[in-house]
Amino acid sequence: MLTITVVGESDLPDLMPLMRGYCDFYRVDPDDADLTAMMRALIADPREGLQLIARDEAGAAVGFATVFWTWQTLYAARVGVLNDLFVTEQTRGTGAGRALIDRCLQLCRERGAQKLVWETAPDNVTAQRLYDGIGAEKSSWLTYELDA
Template sequence: MLTITIAGEADLADLAPMLRSYCDFYEVDPPGDKLDAMCRALIADPSEGVQLIARDASGETVGFATIFWTWQTLYAARVGVLNDLYVAPRSRGAGTGRALIARGMQMCHERGAEKLVWETSPDNATAQRLYDGIGAEKSVWLTYELGT
């Protein structure tokens, strides 16, 4: 039995190690206080986005997803951006990632967002197998970044 809920203040202690593991996977090290501030900002204003937290039957945290809400001119519609998806290694292949995406899709529908969009690292074959397996379409867009 897997439960997926929107993270609240009471979930921050369980969510923090998941965020850190996700950052470790991508070999980045943002300060813990900034990660905490991001989580608290989303809790305070879910119109910006939400974090979903997945727990197994024993209540142990096994994954999370972060979805930000925005508009996409090319679709002329609201979209949900699945910015983060992380499943603890011990739970991979058990449907946790699929369940988090499904809940994200449900939330998009509830908010009137026409699509859930996301990106992954080109070398993250495990994630790509999941995305291909649920019928997600690969985008032709390249991602660029510019610091401020």
């Protein structure tokens, strides 16, 4: 039995280790204060985005997702950007990632977003198996970035 809820202030102590695990997986090291500021900004203004936390039947935090809301000109529509999806290593393969994506998709529908879009690293084959398994379509776009 998995429970998925929108993150509130009381969830932050359980969410931080998951976010740190996500950052460690991608070999990045943002400051905990910056991660906490992001979490609190999303709690304060869910119109910008929100985070979900997945808990197992014992109440232990086993995964999270972050969705940001925006527009996509190419679709002429609102979209949800699944910026983060992470489940603990021991929880992978149990349906937790799929359940988080399903809840994100439901939230997109509730907000009038026509698509849920996301990226993953080319070498993250475990995640790609999940995404392929739920019928998600791979994009042909390449991602670029510049430091501001």
